Amino acid sequence: MASSWYGALLRCGGNKGQWLTETMATVEIHSDGEVEGLRGIDWFLLQRLFVFLRPYLVWLVAALLMAVLSAVIAPARPYLSKLAVDHAVGAQETQIFIWLVVAILAVVLVHALLQYGLTYLLQWVGQRALFAVRMQVYEHILRLALRFHDTTPVGRLVTRTTNDVEGLNEFFSSGLVMLVADVLLILCVVAFMVVTDWYLALLTLAVLPLLLIASLVFRVKVRKVYRHIRQQLARLNAFLSEHLSGITTVQLFHQQARQFQRFERLNQRYLQLQRRSVFYYAVFFPTVDVVWALAIVVILWYAAGALSVGSLSVGTLIAFMQYVEMFFRPVRDLTERYNVLQTALVSAERIFGILGLRHEIKDVPDAIPMPPLRSGLEFRNVSLSYDGLVPALHNVSFTVHRGEMVALVGATGAGKTSVVNALCRFYEFQEGDILVDGLSIRKLQQRSLRQRIVVVLQDDVLFSRTVLENIVFGQSGIAEEKVRDALRQLGMEAFIERLPQGLATVVGERGVNLSSGERQLIALCRAFVSGADVIILDEATAHVDSQTEHLLEKAIEALRREGRTCVVIAHRLATVQRADRLVVIHRGEVREVGSHAELMARNGIYARLYRLQYARPQAA
Ligand SMILES: Nc1ncnc2c1ncn2[C@@H]1O[C@H](COP(=O)(O)OP(=O)(O)OP(=O)(O)O)[C@@H](O)[C@H]1O
Ligand SMILES: [Mg+2]
Structure with a gap:
């Protein structure tokens, strides 16, 4: 044989x-362990x-x-x-x-x-x-x-x-x-x-x-x-x-x-x-x-x-x-x-x-590139629901003029990030419209929209590359000099220098070897060098140490000096006091709009939030 x-x-x-x-x-990794x-x-x-x-x-x-x-x-x-x-x-x-x-x-x-x-x-x-x-x-x-x-x-x-x-x-x-x-x-x-x-x-x-x-x-x-x-x-x-x-x-x-x-x-x-x-x-x-x-x-x-x-x-x-x-x-x-x-x-x-999944948000056939921002953004009666049942945003209306700093405030789960999701078309809103210089964002190419309106996410993810590469991520032809210049303007030089190898420091996977505040600083720099017209900062919920907070504030100031339009979602109300306008969101609805002084005088939701944050330490 x-x-x-x-x-x-x-x-x-x-x-x-x-x-x-x-x-x-x-x-198949089904959670219930069922396999075909x-x-x-x-x-x-x-x-x-x-x-x-x-x-x-x-x-x-x-x-x-x-x-x-x-x-x-x-x-x-x-x-x-x-x-x-x-x-x-x-x-x-x-x-x-x-x-x-x-x-x-x-x-x-x-x-x-x-x-x-x-x-x-x-x-x-x-x-x-x-x-x-x-x-x-x-x-x-x-x-x-x-x-x-x-x-x-x-x-x-x-x-x-x-x-x-x-x-x-x-x-x-x-x-x-x-x-x-x-x-x-x-x-x-x-x-x-x-x-x-x-x-x-x-x-x-x-x-x-x-x-x-x-x-x-x-x-x-x-x-x-x-x-x-x-x-x-x-x-x-x-x-x-x-x-x-x-x-x-x-x-x-x-x-x-x-x-x-x-x-x-x-x-x-x-x-x-x-x-x-x-x-x-x-x-x-x-x-x-x-x-x-x-x-x-x-x-x-x-x-x-x-x-x-x-x-x-x-x-x-x-x-x-x-x-x-x-x-x-x-x-x-x-x-x-x-x-x-x-x-x-x-x-x-x-x-x-x-x-076979068709989940993408498609550009309309005759979508045009977004022109540079001239007058501002407007939310007009926008409603958004993630699951089609519970609304995360309901009838939200407010405006952001060019060069302004507008702060979105509200309790956890109020719908602040959802506003950003709608604006950047990460999720489709069901009702109302968002206008850029009077033009519906649905008529704009998403690619150009996201080039002109850049978000620094609440929990921004960095990739396992160097800090420099993370800053220029997705944008070709940005010289290191330009990045250094940006860092100088944002007042972040010293922060970067403190990292083991400065700009060449390799960030751990998902940025794990940096604090969430530090990750946001790097992401903010990324938004800054991208030359975006509108920068949205969804501030980290996790506690940011006072030094990082100070850096973030200085960076926002620098953005304003540059004439960029800023939308800041802040949890520490100290950050937002300098905003031109505050939009208070409560359970998916805009409840108050005005400056810090106006809203304090009004003694509504914002005043209550503010007192909650600052009254207690004083009392202690
Ligand atoms: N991707 C999602 N899918 C389904 N529901 C979501 C999603 N994101 C948020 N939600 C829900 O929508 C509501 C608003 O959430 P949102 O993230 O806008 O709150 P937020 O104001 O940003 O809160 P936080 O201050 O904690 O960041 C919440 O009830 C939340 O559970
Ligand atoms: Mg959020």
């Missing part, structure tokens, strides 16, 4: 490893996947031709050996024998070349297609509106762009072509067997039903256990992502030991399931080998009688031994390929699920 059963197991273990990675890679199960072949999905392969159609056709050629050539080798052996045994013409040996070598060489070409071509096409899918998924995710990102865990999107795409690998690179190649090879081998000796062919193939039954049982069992494995892995992933992102809380409440035990239980179950799958594989492959051996026994048993009466030549016997090996490998692989195909389809479904 060509290989021992454990050899086969090891080989298939390799396949299985790959299979597993593919399978695992596509697991495997199902039949979905032709519609296959068609959509083909779109990615279309640019490489010529190469695929070439690969298919190579596969066909290879399938035809492979069984020719045993046939030629039969002829060669028969000639050698018969000790007839040496010339013919030599030619046959040369032919066998030629066949082996051509077959090897074809296999090389085929593998290389398929992998190349596969990787190109994966590249295209990855680009398309990422591009799509970037364009999806914030409303979508609010409700989608980041982990899931990362899985979509990397692992799920990888799940298509097998399909793109070898999947269909190799499926065709395997089927062809089986057919060709059978044809050659029949041509060589139809009676012996029939006898050999008599073991086929056994093989079919074994494959069927294996497929059903494995499919079931994999479904469970995927569900369990989803639970494991969900648990991990939840507890790792909440690691601070876990450590704060000293829950490490308990979380560890819970994880161990989940992991234990996962191990059990894996062990069961290993068991099926460990049983299936030796079973195939037993059937294979059976086929050989049948051949030998027949040969024992037939050789002596001369109805079978030694060459035919040798040829059949090789045919049997050639026949069983693709039969066994087919079971595997079917599984891989299904895995790819599950991945594809998830990827197309993302690609």
Whole structure:
């Protein structure tokens, strides 16, 4: 026999490893741990996947031709050996024998070349297609509106762009072509067997039903256990992502030991399931080998009688031994390929699920670039609801003149950030309008709108690059000198110099090694150098130390001196006292507008907020 059963197991273990990675890679991290199960072949999905392969159609056709050629050539080798052996045994013409040996070598060489070409071509096409899918998924995710990102865990999107795409690998690179190649090879081998000796062919193939039954049982069992494995892995992933992102809380409440035990239980179950799958594989492959051996026994048993009466030549016997090996490998692989195909389809479904989402806020067809701000902004009866039920903004109206500093104040959850969300079109408002110099922002190109109106977010995210790179983020051609100049104007030089490497200091991922106030200062500088007409500062809610607060105030002063229009959302009312106008937002509505003195005199919501903030420390 060509290989021992454990050899086969090891080989298939390799396949299985790959299979597993593919399978695992596509697991959906649903919070409830539910995972879609495997199902039949979905032709519609296959068609959509083909779109990615279309640019490489010529190469695929070439690969298919190579596969066909290879399938035809492979069984020719045993046939030629039969002829060669028969000639050698018969000790007839040496010339013919030599030619046959040369032919066998030629066949082996051509077959090897074809296999090389085929593998290389398929992998190349596969990787190109994966590249295209990855680009398309990422591009799509970037364009999806914030409303979508609010409700989608980041982990899931990362899985979509990397692992799920990888799940298509097998399909793109070898999947269909190799499926065709395997089927062809089986057919060709059978044809050659029949041509060589139809009676012996029939006898050999008599073991086929056994093989079919074994494959069927294996497929059903494995499919079931994999479904469970995927569900369990989803639970494991969900648990991990939840507890790792909440690691601070876990450590704060000293829950490490308990979380560890819970994880161990989940992991234990996962191990059990894996062990069961290993068991099926460990049983299936030796079973195939037993059937294979059976086929050989049948051949030998027949040969024992037939050789002596001369109805079978030694060459035919040798040829059949090789045919049997050639026949069983693709039969066994087919079971595997079917599984891989299904895995790819599950991945594809998830990827197309993302690609099919239409959440972006689109520019109207005749949108124009926003011209430089001349007179100011106006909110006119704007209402916005995030979920379509509860309004976050209701009938909000106020104006901001060019060069003014307007402060938005209100309690937590009052709707201040929502005003910014509407203005920058991060979220679509449902009623009313926002006008820029009398022009509706819906008629402006979002790109230009966000260039002219820049927000320093409440919790601005920096990227893991240098401070300088963060400041010039998204704007090409800004010289370091200009940035230094901006820092000087904003009074932030000393602050930057205090950082370990100044502007070249690398910010930790998401800016974790900076305080939220420091992050805002850097983001403010980014807004300043961008040359935006309107700068909106959504002040950090987290307590900012008095030094950073002082810096922020100085920076705002600098912006005003430059004649930029500023909208400041401030929690420390001291910051906003110098504003030209204060807009007090309460439960999504504008309740008071006026200067600090006017609002204090009015003794309304603002005066109450102010007293709440300042009365207590004085009383203490
Ligand atoms: N992305 C969102 N999706 C759904 N609801 C939201 C979203 N953002 C805010 N909300 C809700 O809208 C209301 C107003 O929130 P908003 O963020 O505008 O408050 P805020 O005044 O900025 O509060 P804070 O001072 O705490 O920053 C809140 O009830 C909040 O729960
Ligand atoms: Mg806010």
